[in-house]
Amino acid sequence: MDIKVQPRPMEGEGNLAEALEKLFIDEWGGPKNPLALAYLRGTVIPDLIHCIKKNWIFLENKTFQEILSSKLNTQFAYPPAFADGLAGEILDCAKHVLGTSPLANPHPWQPWEIILRMFTIGYGLPEIVQRTGYPEAYLNVICKRYHVLQKALELLGKPSEEQLYSFLEKNGGSLYLIRFMVDFQNRFHVCKNYYEQLHAQQIIMDVELNIDPDLLIRLFEGLFEVERMVSQERYTDLLKGAKTAWLTGESYYTKTKGYGLLHDWPKKQIVTLLDRLQECNLILQDSIHEHQLTLSEQAARLILPQVVPLLADEVQNILRSKARDKISRSTAILQGKNPEVTVHIIKELVRRQDPSVIICFKALQRRVPKKVFLQIIWACGQLGGKDAISLLCKAILDRDSLVRLRTCQAMGQMAEPSFYFCLIGALGDPEVMVREQAVRALGNLKMPSALKHLEHLINNPGEEPQVQRAARDTRLILLQEKNLEKN
Incomplete structure (x- = not known):
């Protein structure tokens, strides 16, 4: 397996601007008056170059040509028939100046994949416009059709061809687009943790790397097990499979796929990958433990389905045991983990409605980051019990106003009369x-x-x-x- 930085268009932006201006003016009888010419040079051409560079891999993609045509029509008011022909020639001009991407992707679904991925993981239309260069009108239509189709699929399940044609008659679009949307929606039922996979794909696109999304998730999962314990050099050795003096006994890496995850990669490429992930603030160097690596919140969110249920099981099993040190062992799990993961462990324990975990939360209190402590306060309001009452009665006197606010909310949730005087x-x-x-x-x-x-x-x-x-x-x-x- 190999890592590659996503190739970018060769440096030719100035040449492309000149070529596009010549295309508009000389070959398509473009604007002649000074104001229109200034708009072409100052707005239209820079915007098109931005869109082309963002979509270099799609210069030979029919769907991208359709999107570019829509951009010319809806954003710059070129008539549809005029925009269709001009879009094709703009792409030919771009291929001539910039060349073709080594990762060129002609599959017509791929631009739609990017749109629905960003839409699904929570990006708003303006942000998708900025990241892709696609026209907002086109994105709006695609997202609305997908939203309507989602609701239809909840009722239809697996739609027949007749039902798809009926949907087309009511909502427009092409049969090819609707089939893609059905396929995209079905992946959430077929693929495990597909939502996290989409996030990983978006990170890979943003970071401009060419690696498998599942590999990125596994890499983050591995770092989670040893974060704040290893430097970049030691983590590189672990990924490479080299044995290090500090790694003894049964560990995540000796028991799972984490150890030697990238054993067939050249060490230089592993270093390049980790450097790039740190540049993009996905992997951080802990400010307290110098040079020790930890996950950012964004990276930690990718591994939640893998680690949260297991850690919640571990906390519950310890608390249900007869061990004398069960409180210290259970709190150690929550205290020593990534805050983003710990917050979701608490949510999972609340979802399981096990009030016995409150004694663990009570033992933690201010020994955890503020984000985790606020989640503990919320959990007390949800689960209740005498330990929750005791914790909240202390928290309402906290120096932090946000802690006091959340405590009032949790007290209101419990509606316990003993909170009256507090x-x-x-x-x-x-x-x-x-x-x-x-x-x-x-x-x-x-x-x-x-x-x-x-x-x-x-x-x-x-x-x-x-x-x-x-x-x-x-x-x-x-x-x-x-x-x-x-x-």
Whole structure:
């Protein structure tokens, strides 16, 4: 297996600008007046060059020619018949000046793949426009058709040819495009963790590398097991398969595919790969442990399906055991992992509705990064129990205002009467949003004795409007509760 940096178009942007200007003016009778000529040179040609360079591998791709034609029509107001012929000649001109990419991809699905991948993993249309150079009108149509098709497939399952033709009649497009969209949607049912695969493909495209997405995920998974323990040099040795003095006993690398993952790669290429991933902030050097590698949040998200269920199982199994050190062992799992992974382990434990894990969270408290601590507070609100009550009663006094705010929200979620005095105290918090959330949490407790405190907020001319608004809403809830008690 080999690593290659994605080739870029040869340096010929200036020559391409001249060639395109000649094409527009001399061969297609382009603009003659100074204003139109300035627009051509200052806007149209630079935009086309940006699009062509972003899509160098598609210069011989029929779908990309269709997209370029749409760009000329919708973005620069060339008539459709005119735009179709001009798009073909622009691509011929680009191939003549820039040459053909060694990774040229003529498959008509590939430009659509890029569009739906970005759309699926959460990019907005303006960002897709910037990253691809495609016209927003074209992207909007593709994404809307896919969205409608997704809903149809939920009802149809595997559609027949007749159903596809019926969809075409209602929504337009080509049968080829609709078949691609059906295939793309079906991959989520066929391919395991396809969403993470899409993220990996996008990273590879952004980083401009030519490697397999699954290999990138496995590489990140391997680093996760030893992050903050290895330098780049040692991690290179692990990927290469070289034995190092610090690696002893049974480990991730001796038990799984991680050890010697890239054993057939030249060491120089492994170094190039790791350097590129660090340049793009996917692999980081830990600021506390000098020169030790760790994953960025973006990289950690790719391995969540592989590692989170197993680590959640490990935490639960330890807590259910009779071991005397079960608290310290379970907290060590959460404390020593990548924060992004730890947050999702906590979410998974909450999803499993196991309240026994709260004792583990209570032991951690401020021994974890703030992001993880905020997730622990949320988990307490979801799972409840006496340990959750104890943790939240301490957290509401924290120096960090965001911690106090999230604690008020968690208390409101639990609606535990013993939080009453904590929340009454929070009505005097210096932060507006904390006071607001404390008021709303009191509404969930439904204790009419809080009414006098709400009246004080409502009648206080110095109080913020959003807190007074929350107090009025909560007063209505508590008055209704008071009337119910009387009846």
